[in-house]
Amino acid sequence: MTICGEIQPDRRTRLSRKMRVILFFAFEGAAALLIGFAALFLSFEPAWSAERARTAFLKPGDARSGSLLLKTEDGYADASRLGIDVDITVSGPTVRARVTQVFRNPTQDWVEAVYVYPLPSGGAVDTLKMVVGDRVIVGDIKERQQARIIYEQAARNGQKAALTEQERPNIFTNSVANIGPGETVLVQIEYQEPVQQSGNEFSLRLPMVIGPRYNPAPVVQSVDFRPGGGGWGASKSDPVPDRDRISPHVLDPATNAPVNPTSITVRLQAGFPLGETKSHHHTIKTESPDGSTRIIKLAEGAVPADRDFELTWKPAAEKAPSIGLFREHVGGNDYLLAFVTPPSVEQNDRKLLPREVIFVIDNSGSMGGVSIIQAKASLTYALGRLQPADRFNVIRFDHTMEMLFPTSVPADRERVGQATAFVGALQANGGTEMVPAMRAALSDNTGDANYVRQVVFLTDGAIGNEQQLFETINALRGRSRIFMVGIGSAPNTHLMTRAAELGRGAFTHIGSVEQVEERMRGLFSKLENPAVTNLTAKFSDATADVTPSAIPDLYRDEPLILAARLDKLAGSVEIKGRIGDRPWVVTLPLANAAEGKGLSKLWARRKIADAEVAHTTRQESPEDADKTILALALEHQLVTRLTSLVAVDKTPSRPEGEPLKASELPINLPAGWDLAKVFGERPLLPVTPMERRAEAGEAGVQVAALKRAAPAVTAAPGTVQLPKTATDAELRMILGVIFLIFSLVLFGFNRRQALIP
Structure with a gap:
């Protein structure tokens, strides 16, 4: 229709x-x-x-389960955990340690792993083994440059290779090339060191983490670009030329669980009936097969590597042995190791001299958290031990420096009270410019011989320019004696021991607030009692090469540790010295020496340390010192700054054409450290590349906020920035x-x- x-x-x-x-x-x-x-x-x-x-x-900030990160061109790949197993055997006076590190590659790429780790500064590293499947590849000692060439050539050829290098006497680097997808490689090193003794107590320390280091940058001095004139810029040499090799990536503990789980077993054969055995920073379980043997393990199994492991033991008898003598025959030579503890002189038998004590306290960013509490408590205790006849001053430093009094003042109640209040108000922040503080402490304005001059230096030693500090001490020490107090869970023991040695003093470590009174009491026992001086050692019937070449002064409860290479084991050694104003002598017949292990390695390591000191004190030219070190290292197969261990698998494993990607394995922040204090707060404003090159911060990290607070301090470019952990999830x-x-x-x-x- x-x-x-x-x-x-x-x-x-x-x-x-x-x-x-x-x-x-x-x-x-x-x-x-x-x-x-x-x-x-x-x-x-x-x-x-x-x-x-x-x-x-x-x-790195995205990880939540304590994983390791492999650095690639595209970012960080989440890796399986790096496991570390440490097996230590104590045989009388010596420690033999085997450290096994596990590198696992969870990615689909062929990678090269680089891991920076600490070892005892007196350790003699002599063995490297790499385990791949059922194959064991043993390393050889080569000159450092030659070892690096061998390693890099093997890496290019697709062969598995491992390289162990010394960056500092207590910092080493392991590089492992051509770890295949999903593959696990074990790298094992071994080292030897002497047991430490103080009075009635014996000890060993296993460093487990490297604290981030403050690395001062070189300063450009002058530039001339005038028309018609030549223009050039001159700069001082870099005080830390290897800053990149001693500053591994540090994980933020707020966003990352601790990594590098470490298991430790100690087989303690003291050579005498044992009394108390104690671990100061870890819970342990102990087995006792017999009266002089202990087997110690960590009660929790594997623990995060974020603080040093310290074990002490005492004899069952009321007094420890005061003399030990051990021998070893290697390669046609006899090697001797002697421990001799001089007797103490009671206070009523001597005349006390008044003291001038200069206290120096580090309040830089790395001392944040628990460390500054320990340092302030230690210094407060020390101020309370001063006598009315003493004089004193207090210096604090970070990237700046401040002296409490213009010069040393009498230790009366009013001034000690001022100093106590000054110390109590200190806060940790900023960089660690240690050299100017040491210069100020060694400036002897009075020169009064009626006072014994002592410098007590409290720090964690977290700097990379140790050599500058050593040279300063050697040039300015005068009549001062330097007593280093290491603070925190992972102090730089190489800096502490060498600075105390050059300063003719002693080193004390305080790892927790609970140790403050005990350790500071022991330190003041050394300060208040006469040293054993003018020490000499003379062998009656043997030609001996003795180390240390210049025998240092000893303080109360400290043993003289003497190592020697002999042409024959005959006659005796006579040790002489003075305790206060009294002569002291002891004679040791060599025929009574007991068999020891690894003494030749310990002798060589101590001779190498002598050469390093001779270089610092200008007793030898750098060329002569290097020649001595290289000869000793090659003869005794030791890793030094001039020699490295390299192991290469003869069979190539990486397919031709497959690329090799570099990776860096991060470390933990030492326990008790405050990350924001170390690396600085995140800057509120954008930072330009030019600003970054001029910024200050701990461990060479460029932090704009810290630069604004301390414009005089600089840090090198190219150092590690902390990862940003914020996302746009909201x-x-x-x-x-x-x-x-x-x-x-x-x-x-x-x-x-x-x-x-």
């Missing part, structure tokens, strides 16, 4: 059109709803990416919710419009 003016569709036609409209808007609403859900899902990406991180790239979640609400509204509106007839 036709109606003029309008064509009327039938019912069937109207329904099909209405259905099409409904379906169209339904599809549109569903699409919007899907977009909303997708946006909300994507907003949770940081949460589920933690699981995905095992096979994908991520930032923004994504907000956008996701907005899209979801909008899509629901749109879908409801469209549906309502579609159903209207």
Whole structure:
């Protein structure tokens, strides 16, 4: 039927059109709803990416389970944990340690792992083994440059290779090339060191973490760009040329669980009936097969490598042996190791001289957290031990320096009270400019010989320019004696022991607040009692090469540790000295020496240390010192700054054409350290590359906020920046919710419009 003016569709036609409209808007609403859900899902990406991180790239701050990160061109790949097993055997006067490190590659790439780790500064590293599957590859000692060439050539050839290098006497680097996808490689090193003794107590210390180091940068002195004139810029040599090799990436403990789980076993064979055995910073379990043997393990199994392990033991008898003599025959020579503890002179038998004591306290950023509490408590205790006849001063330093008094003052109640209040108000922050503080402490303005001048220096030693400090001490020490007090869970023991040696003093370590009174009491026992001076050693029937070449003064309860290489084991050795104003002499018949292990290695290591000291004190030229060190290292197969251990698997394993990616294994922040104090707060304003090159901070990290507080301090470019751990998850979640609400509204509106007839 036709109606003029309008064509009327039938019912069937109207329904099909209405259905099409409904379906169209339904599809549109569903699409919007899907977009909303997708946006909300994507907003949770940081949460589920933690699981995905095992096979994908991520930032160091994104890790949450204590994983290790392999550095690649694209970022950091989440790696399996690095396991470390330490097996220590104590045989009388010597310690033999075997350290096994596990490198595992979870990525699909062939990688090179680089790991920086600490060892005792007096340790003689002599063995490197690499285990790949069922193959064991043993390393050889080579000159450092030659070992590096061999390693790099093997890496290019696709061969598995390991390289152990000394960066400092207590910092070493392991490099392992061509670890295949999913592959595990074990690298094992061994070292020898002497047991430490103080009075009635014997001890060993295993460093387990390297504290971030403050590395001063070189300063450009002058530039001349005048028209018509020659222009040049001159700069001082870099005080820390190897800053990149001693500053591994440090994990933020706020966003990363500790890594490098370490298990420790100590087999203690003291050589005498044992009394108390104690671990000061770790819980242990102990077995006692017999009266002179202990087997010690960590009670918790593997623990994070974030603090040093310290073990002490005492004899069952009331008094420890005061004399020990041990021998070893190697390669046609006899080697001797002697421990001799001089007797103490009672106070009423001598005349006390008044003292001038200069206290120096480190309040830099690395001392933040527990360390500054320990340091302040130690110095407060020390101030309370001063006598009215003494004189004193207090110096504090970070990137700046402050002397409490213009010069030393009498230790009366008023001034000691001022000093106590000054120390109590100290806060930890800033860089660690240690050399100016040491210069100030050694400035002897009075020169009064009626006072015994002593410098007590409290620090964690977290600097990279140790050599500058040693040279300062050698040049300025005068009549001062330097007593180093190491603070915290991981002090730089190489700096402490060498500074005390050059300063003719002693080193004391305080690892916890509970140790403050005991350790400071022991230190003041040394300060208040006469040293054993003018020490000499003379062999009656043998030609001997003795170390240390210049025998240092000894303080109360300290033993003289003497090592010698002899052409024959005959006659005796006579040791002479003076205790206060009295002569002292002891004679040891060599025929009574007991058999010892590794004494030749210990002798060589101590001779190498003598050569390093001779270089610092300018008794030998750098060329002569290096020649001595190299000859000793090659003869006795030891790792030094001039020699390295290298092990190469003869069979190539990386397929030709497959690239080799470098990776750096991070370390923990030492226990008790405050990350923000060490590396500085995150700057509020953007930092330009030029600003970065001029900024200050602990361990050479460029921090703009610290630069604004201390514009005089600089740090080198190219050092490690802390990872950013913030994400845009909140923004994504907000956008996701907005899209979801909008899509629901749109879908409801469209549906309502579609159903209207």
